[in-house]
Amino acid sequence: MRILICEDSVLLREGIARLLTDAGHDVVAQLPDASALEAAIAATDPDLAILDVRMPPTRTNEGILAAIGIRSRGDRPRVLVLSQYVEERYAADLIASGPSGFGYLLKDRVADIRDFLSAVEQVAAGGTVLDPEVVSQLLARRRRDARMERLTPRERQVLALMAEGSSNQTIADRLYVSAGSVEKHISAVFQKLELEPEDGNRRVLAVLAHLDAPTDHDSHRPNDQPGGIR
C-alpha cells in the first residue's frame, strides 16, 4: 500500500521507511515535520499516514493535531500515530475526532517488527489499534466505576485486548481459550457495561467511547470533556 511517514528523527524515519519497503509497501513521502503534510497528502494520496506526535516547531502535540485534521476530513488516508509517551488524553482526542479507525502506538513498538507491520495493515484496513499502555491508562481511570467492578479479571483482560483492537481470534490465541468462550466473555462484558453488542471496529470504538466517557469521579478534573484539545 502507499504510505506517508512524518517523523522528525532522521534515524527513525529512514528505519521505518526501510522496514515498510522491505515488507513490500510503497513509501510515497517522508517528511521531517507537519508543515508540508497537507501538500504531500494531496500530491501522493497515500493509504496510510504514519505521524510522530512530537515534531518541530513546538515539539508538543503537532502530530495529534495533524492526525485530527486528517481524520476530520474523511477516511483517506488512515492515520497511525506514533508517540514517545502514550497519553490516554491524546487517544481520547483521536477517538473523538472521527468515526473510523486509527492507530495510536508507542514509538518503541516499531521494534516489534511483525506487530508493527500487522498494526499498519489493520489500521489501513479501517481497524483501530491502540497501544496496550493507552488501554491500561484508560482502564486505570475507570477502575472505580461501579460497572467496571462487576467484571471478572478474565473479562477485564478480554476488554483490554478488545480495546487494543484485537479480533476475537487474536484474543482467543492470546488467552489460550476457544473462540467460543471469547464470544461469551465479550457478551458478558457488553452486558455488564450496558453497551449494545457491536462487531469489528465499531466494537472497539464503542468500548473506547465508554472508557473515555467522563464519570462522577472525573468531574473534578478540568479539561475532561470529550473533544479534547482546544
Place this chain on the structure above:
Amino acid sequence: MQRTGTILATVAHLALLGSLGLPILTTIAVLTASGIATLVVLVGFLLLALAMLAMLAVAWFERERIAGLYGAPVPAAVWRRSPRTDWLRVPHRLLRIVSDGQHWRALLSFFLASIFGAITLPLLGLVGIGVPLALAGLGAAETVTVPLTSFAVPVEWAPLLGILALAAGVAGTVGLAIAHRNVTLGLLVPDDRERLEQEAREERDRRHGAVRAADLDRTRIERDLHDGVQPRLVSIAMQLGMARDRIEADPEGAKALIEEAHASSKSAVTELRQLARGIHVAVLDDRGLDAAISALAARSPIPVEVDARLDRRCSRDAETAVYFAIAEAITNAQKHARASRIRVAIRTRQMQDGVATLWARIEDDGIGGAERQIGGGIDGLAHRVAGVGGTLTLTSPAGGPTAIEVTVPCAS
C-alpha cells in the same frame, strides 16, 4: 561626640563644597534643562546623557567622600546590570541605574552638603572677623575697624565683640558639621530594614534563577534522550528484528543489518556517556574547572584555546555554573556560529570589596547574531548563573564575533 579632627575635616569639606558644590549642581541643572529643550534636534540626548553621567559621577564622589570622611559603612555603588542580553540591554541597564534610589540619595546628600557649606562660609567669615577684633584691644587705637566692613567700634568693645563673633562662628560651624554628619549618614547608610529588603530581593532573584535553571535542565535532558538515545535504541531493535526475520532467507543481508546494529549500539553508548556527563561532571569535582574545561576543549571539533589562571578552588555551585556556561557557549559556537576557533579565558579575581569572583569569557570568531530567547540555551545559562548570584553578558553583533562573559561569586 565626634572627635575634633573629624569636625575640622568636615568643616573643610563643607567650606570646599560651599564654594564648588552649587556651581557644579547648577551646571548639571543647566545641562539637563538645555538637554530637554534640544531633545527635538537630538543634541538633547547627548546633553542629557552628559548630565546623567555627571550626576552619577557626583553621586559616586559623594559616597566616596562620606566613606572616607567618617569611615561609615556606606555601601559601594552598585551599577545594576540588566539581565537582558538583546539590543535593549543598554537602555534597560540605564533605566535600572536611574531608577535606583541610592544614586539619587547620594546626589541629595551632595546638594544638602553644598547648602550647609554655603552657610558655613559666612560663619567662617565671622570667625575670621572675631579673631583680629578680639586681639585689637591690645592695640593703642581709639577705634577699631571691623575687618571686611567699614564699621568702627570703640576699642573697649572690640574684645567683647570679637569673642562674640568668634563664639557664634565656631558654634555655628560645629553645629553645621554635626548636622551634616547626621543628615548625610541618614541618607547614605541604609538602615537595617532597607538592607534586609535588598537582601531579600537579591535572594528571591537568585532562587528564581536556580529554579528556572533546574527546570530548563530537566527539559534539556528529556529532549536529549528523546532526540538522541531513544530513537537510536529503537532503530537498533528494528535492525536486529529485521535481521532475525531474514537470517534464513538472506544470511548476507542479515549480517549487514547486524553490522549496522552493532555500530549503532556503540554510538548509543557514546551518546549516553555524553548525556550523563552533561548532567554531572565528575572531573569537575575531582580536579576543578581547569581540568574539566580542558577535557571539554579536547572533545570539541573546533579548536578551543583555554587560558585558565585560577589561584583557588571555588564553591561547587560556582564552578558548576561556570562550567556549564562555557560548555553551552562552546556548543553554541559549534552549532550555530560557524566559528573556526574559540577562546576561553577563566580567572579568579579579588574584587575591591573583598569578594572573590570567578570570571570567564568565551569568544568565537563566528558569524554572531546570537540572541537570548526565552527557554533557549543562553536563557537557561543566564538563569543558572543568576541562581548562584552571578551575572552573564552576551555581546553578539551580526557578523560576529560573539563573546559571553560570566561572573559569579567564588563562594556562592
